[in-house]
Amino acid sequence: MINVTVMRQPSRxxxxxxxxxxxxxxxxxxxxxxxxxxxxxxxxxxxxxxSCRAGQCGSCAVKVxxxxxxxxxxxxxxxxxxxxxxxxxxxxxxxxxSEMDGKVKDIGLFLEDExxxxxxxxxxxPEDLANTKKLRSCIDCYSCLSxxxxxxxxxxxxxxxxxxxxxxxxxDPRDCSDRAEEGFEEGLYCCTSCSKCVEVCPKEINTFGGAxxxxxxxxxxEGIGPLPPHRALKExxxxxxRSVEPMEEGPMRDGFVKIANSRELPExxxxxxxxxxxxxxxxxxxxxxxxxxALLDVLNNHDVIVEVPSQxxxxxxxxxxxxxxxxxxxxxxxxxxxxxxxxxxxTVCAGCGATLKKDYPRYGVQFKVMDISEYxxxxxxxxxxxxxxxxxxxxxxxxxxxxxxxREEPRxxxxxxxxxxxxxxxVPDQCCGxxxxxxxxxxxxxxxxxRAKAEMIKKLGVDAVITICPFCxxxxxxxxxxxxxxxxxxxLLKLLEKAYQ
Numbered sequence: 001m002i003n004v005t006v007m008r009q010p011s012r013x014x015x016x017x018x019x020x021x022x023x024x025x026x027x028x029x030x031x032x033x034x035x036x037x038x039x040x041x042x043x044x045x046x047x048x049x050x051s052c053r054a055g056q057c058g059s060c061a062v063k064v065x066x067x068x069x070x071x072x073x074x075x076x077x078x079x080x081x082x083x084x085x086x087x088x089x090x091x092x093x094x095x096x097x098s099e100m101d102g103k104v105k106d107i108g109l110f111l112e113d114e115x116x117x118x119x120x121x122x123x124x125x126p127e128d129l130a131n132t133k134k135l136r137s138c139i140d141c142y143s144c145l146s147x148x149x150x151x152x153x154x155x156x157x158x159x160x161x162x163x164x165x166x167x168x169x170x171x172d173p174r175d176c177s178d179r180a181e182e183g184f185e186e187g188l189y190c191c192t193s194c195s196k197c198v199e200v201c202p203k204e205i206n207t208f209g210g211a212x213x214x215x216x217x218x219x220x221x222e223g224i225g226p227l228p229p230h231r232a233l234k235e236x237x238x239x240x241x242r243s244v245e246p247m248e249e250g251p252m253r254d255g256f257v258k259i260a261n262s263r264e265l266p267e268x269x270x271x272x273x274x275x276x277x278x279x280x281x282x283x284x285x286x287x288x289x290x291x292x293x294a295l296l297d298v299l300n301n302h303d304v305i306v307e308v309p310s311q312x313x314x315x316x317x318x319x320x321x322x323x324x325x326x327x328x329x330x331x332x333x334x335x336x337x338x339x340x341x342x343x344x345x346x347t348v349c350a351g352c353g354a355t356l357k358k359d360y361p362r363y364g365v366q367f368k369v370m371d372i373s374e375y376x377x378x379x380x381x382x383x384x385x386x387x388x389x390x391x392x393x394x395x396x397x398x399x400x401x402x403x404x405x406x407r408e409e410p411r412x413x414x415x416x417x418x419x420x421x422x423x424x425x426x427v428p429d430q431c432c433g434x435x436x437x438x439x440x441x442x443x444x445x446x447x448x449x450x451r452a453k454a455e456m457i458k459k460l461g462v463d464a465v466i467t468i469c470p471f472c473x474x475x476x477x478x479x480x481x482x483x484x485x486x487x488x489x490x491x492l493l494k495l496l497e498k499a500y501q
Contacts, residue, residue: 001025002078004034006046009089016089019044023076031082032060032071035093048093055202058141061085062093066427068143068200085146100142103158107182109165125173135168135211137203144197144207149431150190150438153448157187160197160207167211170218180219188216189227190445193321193436194398208436209358216323227441230322238327241313241334243282256280256289260296260308276306277342279335279356279369281349282314283470291348291470294497295372301500302379306346311338317355322437332363339367348372348493350469351435354403371400372493373409373468380416385499387419390463392495394422395453395476396429397469410468410492417499425456434475450479457487464488466495 002025009016021038023029032053038044050060053072060071063083071082087095144160145151151159163183170179180188197207205211219225237243246255257280276299284291292308299306312335316328335356339345345367347353356369394414400406407429414422433439433449453476457465465480465487467473477489 002076002080004038004076005079005081006035006038006044006092007081007083008046008092009084011091012089016083018081025076025078029076030072031062031064031069031074031076031080034076034080035071035082046093047091056139058139058143058202061141061143061146061202063146068141068147070141070202073202085142086152087142087146097142100145100161103162104165107158107162107166107186108177109162109169129172132168132171134205135164135171138164138205139203141202143200143202147196147200149194149196149433149449149452150192150445153452154187154190154442154445157190157445160191160212162186163188163191163215164205164207164211167215170215180215180222180224183215184219184224188212188219189225189230189322189437189441191436192398192431192433192438192445192449194431195402196398196431199402213321213323216321217325218323220323220325226322226324226437229440230318230324230437233318233322233437233440234324234327237314237319237331241331242286243314243318244286246286255285256292257285257308257310257312259289260292261310263296273305275341275343276304277339277345278306278308279312279315279339279345279347279349279352280308281347281352281470283474284348288470288473288491291491291493294491294493295346295348298376298493298496298500301384302376302381304379307342309338309342313338315352315355316359317351318437320355320359321435322441328359329363332360332365335360336365343368344375345369346372346375348468348491349471350397350400350403351471354399357404371404371406371409371468373400373413374406376496377409377412380413382416382418385416385418386501388417388495388498389419390495391421391423391461392464392466393425393457393460393462394428395425395432395465395467395472397467397472398429398431398435400468401429410466413492413496414466417495420495420499423460423462425460427456430456432472432475432479434469434471439471439475446475447479447482450475451483454479454483454485458483458485462487464490464495466490466492468492 001022004023005018005020007016008019021042023034023037051057055070055073062071084093084095090096150157166179166183169175191212195208316331353371432453433446439446473489480487
């Protein structure tokens with residue numbers, strides 16, 4: 001027997017409360033089977049939806065241990081907690097979908113093929129519909145809407161479900177509506193690119209990369225978007241090759257790349273060793289150079305000589321995320337030349353790493369890229385460490401945990417540092433609001449998501465928050481300061497530097 005907890009809410013006006021039931025578990029038993037068992041053997045009269053039992057209709061979507069899932073596909077486990085989606089509850093696990101259904105009608109999510117010019121194609125080339133094939137597999141379960149962090153703090157954004165729908169029609173040659181303009185009006189630039197919608201989608205639809213990014217690209221081509229701060233960013237990258245300007249004063253005003261290349265390396269440094277290069281990223285180069293210095297110190301402690309190619313430029317992530325892709329190929333080419341001949345490229349920015357791994361191959365460039373946590377996880381010289389007497393928590397950057405699938409490596413490192421007390425926050429991979437061009441274009445959303453993250457951290461009583469993303473680091477630090485919390489926010493490398501000092 002196993003115990004299963006169901007969040008009960010007999011009516012809209014009553015408060016939800018948990019009830020736990022014993023279930024005789026069978027092999028490969030699904031959540032839906034468990035609910036059926038509970039109603040049959042405990043006369044619980046739990047209300048829930050189900051129809052196809054084959055993962056095709058989406059009606060049985062619920063939350064299992066806080067994550068969206070289809071009850072007919074998710075296997076039940078001991079101590080599972082089943083809750084309704086984050087939508088108004090009608091009864092128990094049945095949610096009110098009328099608001100979303102009404103919005104579908106209001107937006108007009110149907111094919112507009114009555115063109116004024118009369119030029120809609122009579123015969124469709126299958127290749128023209130290839131981009132929409134995956135987008136058409138949505139089963140309307142609304143899991144993405146329930147999971148989207150932006151929808152919890154903002155009502156300007158229609159949400160991933162609607163953006164996917166608009167994109168599906170935008171890429172269909174038969175459609176004649178102004179979908180990019182509709183997308184702009186529905187909050188196209190409110191998405192943080194966290195990809196939580198992708199993670200929970202039972203059909204594995206890449207709503208951000210396959211829909212929102214492409215709709216932003218269309219908006220840019222049509223002169224509808226992006227937002228003014230995004231345009232200014234592109235102008236800066238075109239002018240300088242970087243997305244941030246150098247500091248006006250201070251010892252690091254020339255940038256980390258120049259400082260690193262002023263080092264004297266031993267003549268036999270690379271003899272018989274792996275050729276390792278560091279992709280700095282714009283923020284580390286001109287805003288957080290101390291992270292780069294910490295990396296050099298830590299890798300030197302592991303007998304790794306890392307080179308910092310001087311001709312590297314912005315990876316292009318800010319442009320790809322905001323749809324301004326016309327100069328990305330040139331950036332890719334410059335970086336391909338700068339990093340030619342290296343065995344491994346190390347990154348310390350989650351966004352840069354995800355871009356080099358996932359976007360560069362589309363431009364014909366294949367690097368062996370490793371996040372610093374991947375590279376160091378099995379190389380740490382723990383015997384050389386000194387105790388670091390701090391209590392810390394860890395924030396998962398979206399572009400690391402979902403963009404690169406890296407979750408355990410940073411935690412492995414934290415657990416190996418002597419004297420360190422590591423505690424998890426309630427939802428360590430909840431977006432902090434820093435990505436997707438939101439912090440510059442929609443700062444109020446970044447602030448609201450950052451506040452939610454700060455409230456999680458506040459409960460823990462920690463000394464520091466650790467992460468591996470300069471964007472997350474800056475936004476979380478600003479959020480903690482706004483909440484009056486005097487906590488240190490640092491890159492994992494700075495923590496390792498403390499351990500080796």
